[in-house]
Amino acid sequence: SLANLALPVGTTLDRFIMRKQLAVPYATGELSQLLRDMALASKIINREINRAGLMDITGSAGSGNVQGETQQKLDVVANIRFIRALKNGGQTCAIISEEDDDIIHTGNLNARYVVAIDPLDGSSNIDVNVSIGTIFSIYRRITPVGTPATLADFLQGGDQQVAAGYILYGSSTILVLTTGDGVNGFTYDLSLGEYILSHPGLSQPPIGQIFSCNEGNVLDYPVSVQTYLQTCRQQRLTGRYIGSLVADFHRNLIKGGIYLYPPTVKTPNGKLRLLYECFPMAFIAEQAGGVATNGPIRLLDVAPDNLHQRSPLFIGSAEMIRQLNGSGDVG
Ligand code: AHG
Ligand code: MN
Ligand code: MN
Ligand code: MN
Numbered sequence: 001s002l003a004n005l006a007l008p009v010g011t012t013l014d015r016f017i018m019r020k021q022l023a024v025p026y027a028t029g030e031l032s033q034l035l036r037d038m039a040l041a042s043k044i045i046n047r048e049i050n051r052a053g054l055m056d057i058t059g060s061a062g063s064g065n066v067q068g069e070t071q072q073k074l075d076v077v078a079n080i081r082f083i084r085a086l087k088n089g090g091q092t093c094a095i096i097s098e099e100d101d102d103i104i105h106t107g108n109l110n111a112r113y114v115v116a117i118d119p120l121d122g123s124s125n126i127d128v129n130v131s132i133g134t135i136f137s138i139y140r141r142i143t144p145v146g147t148p149a150t151l152a153d154f155l156q157g158g159d160q161q162v163a164a165g166y167i168l169y170g171s172s173t174i175l176v177l178t179t180g181d182g183v184n185g186f187t188y189d190l191s192l193g194e195y196i197l198s199h200p201g202l203s204q205p206p207i208g209q210i211f212s213c214n215e216g217n218v219l220d221y222p223v224s225v226q227t228y229l230q231t232c233r234q235q236r237l238t239g240r241y242i243g244s245l246v247a248d249f250h251r252n253l254i255k256g257g258i259y260l261y262p263p264t265v266k267t268p269n270g271k272l273r274l275l276y277e278c279f280p281m282a283f284i285a286e287q288a289g290g291v292a293t294n295g296p297i298r299l300l301d302v303a304p305d306n307l308h309q310r311s312p313l314f315i316g317s318a319e320m321i322r323q324l325n326g327s328g329d330v331g
Contacts, residue, residue: 006200013039013175013186013195020179030091031162031179034113034138037089039175039195041082042134042167045120046188048077049132049169058127066101066308067273074126075099078119078134086115093141094149096307098276103154103307109146113162114139114153116276121166122244131170133246137280138163154275154307158300164280166246176202176250178287183253199254204290207319208256212241212248220264222295224328229260231327245272249281249315253288258316258324263295270294270312274304278311291321295330 007016014036021032052058052074061071079099086092086106093111095104098118115138122132140162141153165177173188175195185199211232218226232239240257242248248259261270272278282292282299292299292315302311314321314330324330 007197009197009200011197013197016184016186016197020181030112031138033089034086034091034115035163035177037085037091038082038115038136038165041085042173042175043188043193044081044085045078045134045167046169046173048081049074049126052126053129065099067098069123071099072120072123072126074132075120075123082117082119082134082136094153096154096275098273098308101308103149103151105148109148112140112145114141114149116154116279118273118276121246121277122242125242125244130244131168131242131247132244133169133250134167135246135277135280136165137161137276137283151307155304157303158279158282161279161283164283166250166280166284168246168250170247170250174198174250176253176284178284180283180287183284183288202253202288204253204285204288204317205256206289206317208252208258208317210238210240210252210255210257211260211320212239212252212257213260213262214241214243215239217262217264220266221260221262222328222330224330225260225262225324228324228327231323245277245281249285252316253285253290256317256320258314258320260324261313262330263312267310269310271310272313274302274309274311275307278302278313279304281313281315285315289318290316291318293321293325293330 017032021027057073061073061076063071091111092115093108094114096116118135163179167175175186183202186195187198189196261272263270285292294312
């Protein structure tokens with residue numbers, strides 16, 4: 001049928017989503033609407049980011065979040081925009097965000113989906129005009145429709161994600177999306193105000209030349225990770241680290257590479273957050289043929305017990321993760 005045809009480069013995100021929906025018998029269009037709401041909010045954020053220096057929205061917001069981080073103004077702005085879009089869109093009953101301690105109830109009791117979000121990833125890069133992003137993860141709720149969502153809806157486990165994606169506000173803006181059926185990238189065409197399919201069927205090269213980690217922490221990494229990084233240097237691989245997970249991940253997805261945020265003595269669980277950073281990225285990585293672990297186990301098999309819990313992350317080209325595992329116990 002028409003719905004199952006592979007869609008060509010140049011297809012708009014809206015049409016892509018509609019075709020996907022037509023391919024699923026009895027699909028109600030609710031997830032489609034939710035994905036369109038995310039895309040809309042990201043266009044608004046894109047606009048704010050592009051004008052940040054002119055609008056007095058750089059710098060610290062003078063507040064903190066539950067992680068003990070200082071919030072940047074754009075962290076707060078992006079958070080408000082996404083929450084508003086998901087409330088108004090009507091398909092999301094509850095949200096968890098890096099920037100809010102507790103579950104945010106949207107008031108849409110009859111909605112079927114919950115969303116976990118990192119509204120603005122790479123905060124330390126905002127004020128220096130370096131790439132930043134947004135990361136999101138979508139689950140179908142397990143609590144009954146008509147009742148308030150609970151913690152259980154968010155702690156289902158990474159394999160229960162129905163969709164995940166990120167937006168990279170980079171040299172161009174790109175939205176990368178999976179609904180469990182491969183990974184597609186849509187570049188934002190500002191003149192049309194539309195995301196356009198530019199990277200269909202993304203697959204991560206099984207081996208690459210790039211390793212990405214915060215070198216400043218290396219002496220605190222597990223010995224096996226230090227050993228692996230030493231072999232990367234001996235092989236004259238390329239070290240690349242932006243400090244925005246979205247940007248580091250995206251580069252490695254396209255070119256082939258490995259990203260590491262290991263545990264350290266000070267931070268035994270690493271830094272990245274499981275529900276709205278690690279899970280969505282792991283889902284996307286696997287859908288593109290890559291691998292994600294927390295060291296000892298497959299990342300998507302980690303059982304969450306807390307909204308804001310952290311996890312070590314090793315993610316990227318399958319063969320490179322295999323080599324890392326070969327250098328010993330990374331847990
Ligand atoms: P966020 O800006 O959403 O708080 O995330 C920051 C994360 C991630 O984007 C990045 O890869 C990592 O922190 C960088 O951490 P280090 O500065 O410790 O390398
Ligand atoms: Mn933060
Ligand atoms: Mn982040
Ligand atoms: Mn963030």
